[in-house]
Amino acid sequence: MTVGVVRFPGSCDETDAVLAAARVGDARLLWHADPDLHGVDAVVIPGGFSYGDYLRVGAIARFAPVMESVARFAGGGGLVLGICNGFQVLCEAGLLPGALLPNAGLRFVCRQVDVEVVNTGTPFTGACARGDVLSIPVKHTTGRFHAPDGVLERLEAHDQIVLRYAPGCNPNGSERDIAGVMNEAGNVVGLMPHPEHAVDALTGSADGLALFESMRDHVARAVAA
Amino acid sequence: MTVTADQPGVDEARALGLTDAEYGLIVEKLGRAPNQVELAMFSLLWSEHCSYKHSRKLLGTLPTEGPRVVMGPGENAGAVDVGDGLAVAFKVESHNHPSAVEPFQGAATGVGGILRDIFAIGARPIAVLDSLRFGEPNSPRSRYLLDRAVAGIGHYGNSIGVPTVGGEVYFEAPYETNCLVNAMALGIGEQSKLVRSAAAGIGNVVVLFGASTGRDGIGGASVLASAELGADEDKRPTVQVGDPFEEKKLLECSLELLDRGLLVSLQDLGAAGLTSSAAEMASGGGVGMDIDVALVPLREAAMEPFEIMVSESQERMLCVCEPDRLADVIAVTDTWEVHGTAIGTVTDSGHMRIYRGDELVGDMPVAALVDDCPLYDLEPAAPSEPLYDPPVATLAPGAGLRGSLLALLCAPNIASRRPLFEQYDCLVQSRTARRPEQADAAVLVLDPSQDSDAPRRAIAVTIDGSGRRVAADPYRGAIEAVLECASNLACVGAEPLGTTNCLNFGNPEKPHIAWQLTEAVRGIGDACRALEAPIVGGNVSLYNEGTTGPIYPTPVIGMVGELPDAARAGGLGFARAGAAVAIAGEFAPWLPGGELAKLRGEVLPDGLPGVDLGQIRAAQGAIRAAVRAGELSSAHDIAEGGFLVAVAESCLAGGLGATLDLGPSDDPAKHLFGEGPGGFVVSGPRAALEALAQRTPLDIFGTVGGDALEVTIAGERFAATLDELRTAHGALGPLFP
Numbered sequence: 015m016t017v018g019v020v021r022f023p024g025s026c027d028e029t030d031a032v033l034a035a036a037r038v039g040d041a042r043l044l045w046h047a048d049p050d051l052h053g054v055d056a057v058v059i060p061g062g063f064s065y066g067d068y069l070r071v072g073a074i075a076r077f078a079p080v081m082e083s084v085a086r087f088a089g090g091g092g093l094v095l096g097i098c099n100g101f102q103v104l105c106e107a108g109l110l111p112g113a114l115l116p117n118a119g120l121r122f123v124c125r126q127v128d129v130e131v132v133n134t135g136t137p138f139t140g141a142c143a144r145g146d147v148l149s150i151p152v153k154h155t156t157g158r159f160h161a162p163d164g165v166l167e168r169l170e171a172h173d174q175i176v177l178r179y180a181p182g183c184n185p186n187g188s189e190r191d192i193a194g195v196m197n198e199a200g201n202v203v204g205l206m207p208h209p210e211h212a213v214d215a216l217t218g219s220a221d222g223l224a225l226f227e228s229m230r231d232h233v234a235r236a237v238a239a
Numbered sequence: 240m241t242v243t244a245d246q247p248g249v250d251e252a253r254a255l256g257l258t259d260a261e262y263g264l265i266v267e268k269l270g271r272a273p274n275q276v277e278l279a280m281f282s283l284l285w286s287e288h289c290s291y292k293h294s295r296k297l298l299g300t301l302p303t304e305g306p307r308v309v310m311g312p313g314e315n316a317g318a319v320d321v322g323d324g325l326a327v328a329f330k331v332e333s334h335n336h337p338s339a340v341e342p343f344q345g346a347a348t349g350v351g352g353i354l355r356d357i358f359a360i361g362a363r364p365i366a367v368l369d370s371l372r373f374g375e376p377n378s379p380r381s382r383y384l385l386d387r388a389v390a391g392i393g394h395y396g397n398s399i400g401v402p403t404v405g406g407e408v409y410f411e412a413p414y415e416t417n418c419l420v421n422a423m424a425l426g427i428g429e430q431s432k433l434v435r436s437a438a439a440g441i442g443n444v445v446v447l448f449g450a451s452t453g454r455d456g457i458g459g460a461s462v463l464a465s466a467e468l469g470a471d472e473d474k475r476p477t478v479q480v481g482d483p484f485e486e487k488k489l490l491e492c493s494l495e496l497l498d499r500g501l502l503v504s505l506q507d508l509g510a511a512g513l514t515s516s517a518a519e520m521a522s523g524g525g526v527g528m529d530i531d532v533a534l535v536p537l538r539e540a541a542m543e544p545f546e547i548m549v550s551e552s553q554e555r556m557l558c559v560c561e562p563d564r565l566a567d568v569i570a571v572t573d574t575w576e577v578h579g580t581a582i583g584t585v586t587d588s589g590h591m592r593i594y595r596g597d598e599l600v601g602d603m604p605v606a607a608l609v610d611d612c613p614l615y616d617l618e619p620a621a622p623s624e625p626l627y628d629p630p631v632a633t634l635a636p637g638a639g640l641r642g643s644l645l646a647l648l649c650a651p652n653i654a655s656r657r658p659l660f661e662q663y664d665c666l667v668q669s670r671t672a673r674r675p676e677q678a679d680a681a682v683l684v685l686d687p688s689q690d691s692d693a694p695r696r697a698i699a700v701t702i703d704g705s706g707r708r709v710a711a712d713p714y715r716g717a718i719e720a721v722l723e724c725a726s727n728l729a730c731v732g733a734e735p736l737g738t739t740n741c742l743n744f745g746n747p748e749k750p751h752i753a754w755q756l757t758e759a760v761r762g763i764g765d766a767c768r769a770l771e772a773p774i775v776g777g778n779v780s781l782y783n784e785g786t787t788g789p790i791y792p793t794p795v796i797g798m799v800g801e802l803p804d805a806a807r808a809g810g811l812g813f814a815r816a817g818a819a820v821a822i823a824g825e826f827a828p829w830l831p832g833g834e835l836a837k838l839r840g841e842v843l844p845d846g847l848p849g850v851d852l853g854q855i856r857a858a859q860g861a862i863r864a865a866v867r868a869g870e871l872s873s874a875h876d877i878a879e880g881g882f883l884v885a886v887a888e889s890c891l892a893g894g895l896g897a898t899l900d901l902g903p904s905d906d907p908a909k910h911l912f913g914e915g916p917g918g919f920v921v922s923g924p925r926a927a928l929e930a931l932a933q934r935t936p937l938d939i940f941g942t943v944g945g946d947a948l949e950v951t952i953a954g955e956r957f958a959a960t961l962d963e964l965r966t967a968h969g970a971l972g973p974l975f976p
Contacts, residue, residue, distance in 0.1 A: 023576065024484050026400030030669045033688055061667075063398045066484025121975065122393050122662045153397070153664045211666045216684070216695060216806055218666070218674070 015039035015233040018054030022046040026062030034210035038230040046078040055233045056093035059100025071156045072102035093137050094202045101204030110204045112161035118187025124153035128180035129193045133173050137232035138203045141224045148221035150207040152185050157206040159188040247278050255282035268607040276601035279545040283511035290612040293747040294779045297760045305773040307736050315359040317775025319737040326430045328362035331423035331741040331797045333780035337478045338420035342384045346391035346420045347481040353424040355507035358490050361433045361497040362426030367396045368702045369406040369422050370795045374415030376651050384418050393662040398483035403663035404681035410651040416785025421741045423797040436506040437523030438559045438585050445583035448572045449489045449555035453538040455479045485554040492575035501564050508555040514548045516557045522609035527588035533596045534582040544600045619757045620750035632840025641957040647880040649970035658975040672805040679727035679876050682808040697805035699733035706791030711832040712847035713755045717762030717794050722916040724798035725770050726876035729859040731808045732866035733800030735772035740796050742779045745789030755792035769852035809866040811875040812892030816944035818872045818922040823937040824858035828913025834879045835912040855917040861935035870927040877918035883911040885920040887964050899941035901952040
């Protein structure tokens with residue numbers, strides 16, 4: 015598996031995402047101005063502040079040349095994982111439902127939190143068991159997941175909620191403790207927690223590795239099929 | 240060609256902060272009166288902030304050499320050898336006066352400035368730490384400054400992808416009208432690729448890249464940084480506005496330019512903007528430089544040449560390249576959208592010549608600008624009476640031992656910093672093996688891509704400096720600050736490699752301030768020599784006097800060490816029920832000048848007890864060796880609040896209680912809460928502690944376990960549950976609703 019990690023000017027966690035993906039496969043950077051995805055098997059939109067995010071978070075990045083290709087890739091069933099700013103970008107691009115609003119506390123928060131795996135039927139959580147609690151850090155100012163009630167009901171009904179903050183761990187006031195969602199097709203997932211910062215017990219936790227292993231296994235199965 | 244002549248006189252020179260004698264010297268060096276451009280440039284380069292004219296002689300007494308020093312003072316940042324061909328660059332710098340005027344941007348641009356210093360030498364920034372001083376948090380002004388400064392630091396560091404891994408904050412009344420915001424940054428790079436700032440190669444091209452130049456920050460170095468702060472707020476326009484996104488692009492662009500070997504030299508634009516960058520580059524290389532201000536990209540129309548030369552607009556870099564590399568350099572700056580522009584040429588004239596198109600608007604010998612600023616001898620005199628009012632008492636006289644413990648834990652100088660550091664990304668770059676409140680120093684692995692069981696080589700970093708202790712005894716207080724850093728490093732298993740300092744003092748032209756400064760520098764020098772932790776760089780911030788008098792003299796010390804395996808890095812939290820608890824090291828508790836004395840409203844003592852630097856170094860070595868060997872379950876240095884506060888912090892960090900029996904005592908408060916350097920709280924298997932006792936003084940006092948801290952001393956028994964301790968320690972939370 016080769017994972018492509020998009021690099022916008024202002025991305026911060028792209029190198030971490032490459033390091034994390036490299037633990038389970040190959041990884042390379044994709045430049046924002048280059049629409050060529052270079053044949054990667056999966057795309058990660060990493061954390062950071064794309065183009066400075068001085069407008070609304072993710073609002074400019076969705077117009078990047080590389081994002082047109084990512085949208086086509088996703089439309090064809092390709093695996094796309096958005097982390098933090100990447101989640102915000104995917105929401106802005108209409109590839110994921112809902113929106114990320116400023117944290118209820120209105121401050122940046124960097125904290126190790128427990129998140130519960132709600133849906134194990136995704137390409138990103140197949141290596142987990144339902145109810146697994148993962149210790150993964152969050153770090154953001156704009157991470158409060160919001161969607162209209164009707165959309166939230168639909169997300170629940172279609173099992174599109176992938177991760178929830180464990181009781182007492184919601185760091186930002188997200189509705190229904192939602193930490194990560196997927197699109198209806200199940201191939202695009204957005205997370206506010208940073209699994210790429212939880213791949214080594216020495217730096218805090220290795221629980222996030224399960225998401226990258228899930229991607230690898232899914233790609234391997236797809237190739238075998 | 241003649242130089243454009245407009246004739247500012249000595250009055251203008253005074254308004255820019257020059258003395259009459261300095262103005263006279265400039266006239267002598269030029270052989271004529273300076274015009275407006277020249278006077279502006281001289282006034283900045285001859286300001287305290289740029290010339291160190293009151294401190295340079297003192298700084299020359301500091302130890303700066305050692306086998307691991309790769310780059311010492313004089314460059315944008317110092318650097319030490321960490322093996323495998325790698326160097327770690329680091330430096331601490333102040334941004335005090337801008338932060339006192341506009342805390343968010345002042346603190347943010349402080350971080351931006353220190354990061355530029357790091358990548359200017361070709362090192363990738365890997366960590367930021369900050370050192371903050373405010374008035375007491377019961378003052379609305381202090382709470383405002385704290386809140387906005389923390390937000391500003393977070394805004395910049397978080398946005399640029401450099402983790403903020405540590406720091407410290409003290410609240411003391413003397414900082415009420417003159418807060419301190421010091422930022423330290425570390426970077427890593429290949430030793431062979433580090434660059435110096437000296438320009439070289441006659442005919443080479445000078446390229447400016449980054450943000451465009453505006454009128455922001457004009458005169459910051461002379462007007463803000465080199466004079467006392469008055470009550471007026473008219474100085475707000477001299478504070479710059481930071482743009483971390485621009486700096487992120489600048490960082491990546493600079494490192495790519497260096498990595499591809501396209502540059503001869505590189506320098507950031509900081510205080511005094513283009514003036515100091517160009518002059519220092521030229522001076523370092525012994526060359527001249529021609530600059531055409533008409534080529535500088537501007538964000539405001541009709542800027543005067545002097546404004547362009549002294550603007551402190553942020554996020555700009557200056558580099559020198561060979562003419563046939565210019566196209567490649569511009570291509571890289573275009574990729575990163577930081578529009579590089581050739582604005583000048585390296586010459587053999589020995590002069591800094593400023594042009595506006597064809598018009599010569601300034602012409603000065605580089606040596607006069609950079610080297611000929613007069614250096615002043617300080618006239619130190621110890622004060623005959625106390626300089627500082629006693630702190631306001633906040634602890635009732637009858638408070639018992641338990642009451643004192645809980646009061647100390649919720650004291651602003653001791654309470655948990657979690658509400659602050661949770662606003663900082665401490666994780667990005669995947670190096671952080673010890674985060675804030677996990678250990679006494681941050682631990683960063685050198686190679687985050689290593690994916691094997693081999694030892695994870697790492698560095699550790701810490702920053703410290705208690706102004707109150709230095710106010711009580713400038714010499715010994717400064718020694719304590721250096722020792723504190725080395726003790727922090729020892730607790731994670733790290734050995735010091737090098738030190739940086741930021742000297743925050745009042746007006747050095749006053750004899751008692753000169754005395755504080757002289758004594759503190761002597762203390763830092765003696766301690767760094769004893770520890771073999773040379774000073775590789777730093778910064779001086781003088782004139783820190785608000786409307787209520789001078790700040791506490793505050794030398795802030797940053798220290799970097801190395802450890803062979805981050806997997807064995809020590810932690811401060813008790814980790815194992817049943818482990819023995821001991822006090823270790825060379826510790827002589829003393830109450831005066833400590834945190835309990837402050838809560839009691841006691842006047843500062845006139846002097847602190849002396850220490851044996853050799854013995855304390857040996858104790859630190861013993862702790863370090865035990866941590867590295869994996870023999871200890873926890874190690875925590877005894878600092879503010881003394882032994883029992885350190886134990887309580889170990890309980891809270893580990894979520895485990897402890898039972899202590901300290902036996903007889905003629906002064907329980909002194910033994911429990913007295914302060915001083917060289918002491919540690921350690922826990923571990925009894926046999927391991929007994930082995931450690933062979934190498935350093937050590938007394939086993941109790942056992943880890945339970946959900947309360949229970950203490951028996953001199954026949955008195957008291958206890959506090961972990962919840963009670965946690966509630967007290969969380970006292971800063973309400974400051975960040």
